[in-house]
Amino acid sequence: MVKHLLASCSLLLLLGVGGLPALAQSTAPSAPAKVAQKTIGEEDLKKFVGVAKKLEMISQERNSQVVQAVEKEGLKMERFREIFTSKQNPKAKPKQEVSKEEEQKYDRVLAQLVQIQKDTQSKMGTAVQSEGLEVPRFLEILETIQKSPDLQKKVDQMLKGAK
Numbered sequence: 001m002v003k004h005l006l007a008s009c010s011l012l013l014l015l016g017v018g019g020l021p022a023l024a025q026s027t028a029p030s031a032p033a034k035v036a037q038k039t040i041g042e043e044d045l046k047k048f049v050g051v052a053k054k055l056e057m058i059s060q061e062r063n064s065q066v067v068q069a070v071e072k073e074g075l076k077m078e079r080f081r082e083i084f085t086s087k088q089n090p091k092a093k094p095k096q097e098v099s100k101e102e103e104q105k106y107d108r109v110l111a112q113l114v115q116i117q118k119d120t121q122s123k124m125g126t127a128v129q130s131e132g133l134e135v136p137r138f139l140e141i142l143e144t145i146q147k148s149p150d151l152q153k154k155v156d157q158m159l160k161g162a163k
Contacts, residue, residue, distance in 0.1 A: 040141055040151065047131040048141045054127035062120045069112040073105040079085045080109060 082094045145151045
């Protein structure tokens with residue numbers, strides 16, 4: 001459970017907060033996780049868990065909005081992904097040729113997804129700050145937890161206790 005949550009937080013922040021992971025990496029301690037663990041107190045862990053739960057909800061909301069945007073334009077998610085992949089990697093040809101109509105639908109969906117991502121980014125920043133953390137500190141805690149099985153267990157227990 002905690003591994004899924006950590007992965008979700010990582011992915012959300014990487015996708016949603018752009019250059020902030022690089023900022024956090026430059027501010028994160030370079031010492032091993034055991035040393036860094038001492039700097040993460042109980043209060044920071046509580047805040048982290050609160051943020052992680054909010055980010056998971058934001059992620060679910062974003063995923064729902066993405067599916068709705070794609071389907072509203074008359075595309076299926078699988079076909080949208082196929083077109084998207086072919087745009088990102090010209091060697092990855094779609095199973096069938098992309099029609100002009102699909103191309104237009106794809107472009108409209110993409111414009112909507114850019115806005116959804118901007119909104120998500122804003123919500124994520126607000127979620128982090130609402131728990132009393134700054135994004136670089138949250139990312140520092142996340143990185144430390146990912147490297148520490150003991151902290152992962154502790155966060156897992158906190159998550160189970162919060163339900």
